[in-house]
Amino acid sequence: MDAAISLEKVQATAPRLVSLYKTAGERLRARGLGGERAAVYLVVDHSGSMRPYYRDGSVQALADRVLGLSAHLDDDGVVPAVFFSTDVDAIADIELAAHHGRVEEIVAGLGHMGQTSYHLAMDAVIDHYLDSGGGAPALVVFQTDGGPLSRAAAERYLCKAARLPLFWQFIGFGNPASKQFDYLRGLDELAVPARRVVDNSGFFHAGKDPFALSDDELYDRLLGEFPRWLAAARAHGIVPPAAGGSTVRP
Numbered sequence: 001m002d003a004a005i006s007l008e009k010v011q012a013t014a015p016r017l018v019s020l021y022k023t024a025g026e027r028l029r030a031r032g033l034g035g036e037r038a039a040v041y042l043v044v045d046h047s048g049s050m051r052p053y054y055r056d057g058s059v060q061a062l063a064d065r066v067l068g069l070s071a072h073l074d075d076d077g078v079v080p081a082v083f084f085s086t087d088v089d090a091i092a093d094i095e096l097a098a099h100h101g102r103v104e105e106i107v108a109g110l111g112h113m114g115q116t117s118y119h120l121a122m123d124a125v126i127d128h129y130l131d132s133g134g135g136a137p138a139l140v141v142f143q144t145d146g147g148p149l150s151r152a153a154a155e156r157y158l159c160k161a162a163r164l165p166l167f168w169q170f171i172g173f174g175n176p177a178s179k180q181f182d183y184l185r186g187l188d189e190l191a192v193p194a195r196r197v198v199d200n201s202g203f204f205h206a207g208k209d210p211f212a213l214s215d216d217e218l219y220d221r222l223l224g225e226f227p228r229w230l231a232a233a234r235a236h237g238i239v240p241p242a243a244g245g246s247t248v249r250p
Contacts (some may be wrong), residue, residue, distance in 0.1 A: 002182075003035040004037060013077070013094040014147070020215060021070030027219035029074055036242070039129065039138040040070035042081040043121050044103075046089045048113040049145055053173055058210045059143075060103040062171075063094050066141050071096065073139070074176050080128055083107065084121035086114030086149070091124055092169055116146055119153035122168075126161060137239045139226060145174040147183040155238040156197075158187060162196035165239045167229045169222055172205040181205060198232040199225070 003025060010021045028034055044050075044059055053059050070079050077096040083106065084090045092106045125140055148154045153240065158168065170188070172181050181203075188203040190196055202225035206213050213221075233239040 003036065003072040005071040009077075010071055010096065014067070014099055016100060017064060017068045017071070017096065019083060020065055021071050023215045024065075024069040024070055027223060028069075029215065031223050033227060036073060037136050038073040038231075039132070039134055039136055040066060040079050041125050041128070041138060041140040042066045042079050042094065043125060043140060043142040044081060044083050045116060045144040045146070046083040046085045046107065046110065046113055047116050047144075047146065048085075049056045050173070052104070053145070053210070054107055056211075058173065060101070062100060062141075062143060063103050064244060065215065066222075067094060067096060067099055069219060069222065072135075075197075077186055079105070082121050082128075084108065084124070085112075086117055088120050088124045089111065089114075091128065096223060106152065114142060116148050117150065117153075118142075118144070118148035119157045121155070122157040126157075126164065126166070129164070129166060134179055135165075135240060137167065137230060137233065139222075140168045141171065141222065142165055142168055143171045143173060144184075145172065146178075146180040151183055155187065155190065158201060159190065159196040162198055162200045165233060166200065167226055167233075168201040169226065170201065170203040170221075172203070173207075173210055174227060175208055176205045184223060198229060198236055198238065200229060200233075202226070202229075204224050 067079050079094045081094050089110045094102050170184050184203045192199050204221040
């Protein structure tokens with residue numbers, strides 16, 4: 001099965017993303033995910049400590065990379081994006097045809113950069129997914145540079161969401177040695193099935209300079225645990241069987 005959006009359409013509507021689109025396709029096929037369909041979400045930390053990553057373009061670069069991946073998985077050419085801090089600051093679409101500078105455009109209209117309420121951002125994604133009425137699985141790319149205001153609430157939402165066709169791939173920006181990320185490492189290891197029916201999350205750190213992470217490596221990490229989740233979620237009836245049978249390789 002082909003990509004959801006053709007190379008020709010990407011060339012016509014988002015020529016800056018052609019290289020990312022090609023790399024994403026290679027990494028998807030390497031994991032047996034060629035032809036797989038999934039909604040793709042982007043959740044971005046808008047807390048005060050994230051200011052340097054907005055300023056240097058790291059957040060826009062992540063959005064572009066996620067959009068390049070989404071073009072293979074979802075045919076609408078749109079990634080719904082949730083910007084969060086103490087509250088949900090914005091929910092906005094990032095589209096193939098209007099991606100360049102989109103992050104700057106969105107945050108220009110936002111106010112105070114607060115703290116980090118993971119669970120409110122998660123709730124916004126869950127609501128958007130359920131309201132969309134789609135039955136396809138969803139890959140949620142969740143970026144942050146620190147731990148949540150309420151650890152208990154984030155755990156509760158993740159465990160409850162395990163019965164939904166949503167996979168949460170957390171990405172850390174900043175110092176990998178920071179104790180702030182111990183929580184995310186623990187969240188990634190919450191017990192199955194004692195706490196959640198399937199392992200519905202992953203975590204990796206992009207480092208102090210996310211630009212230094214190559215496109216190949218970023219996509220490999222984004223997709224690192226997604227195939228295992230797909231297989232487990234299908235086995236539990238959370239995600240419907242793949243058309244023509246799954247070729248996913250964990």
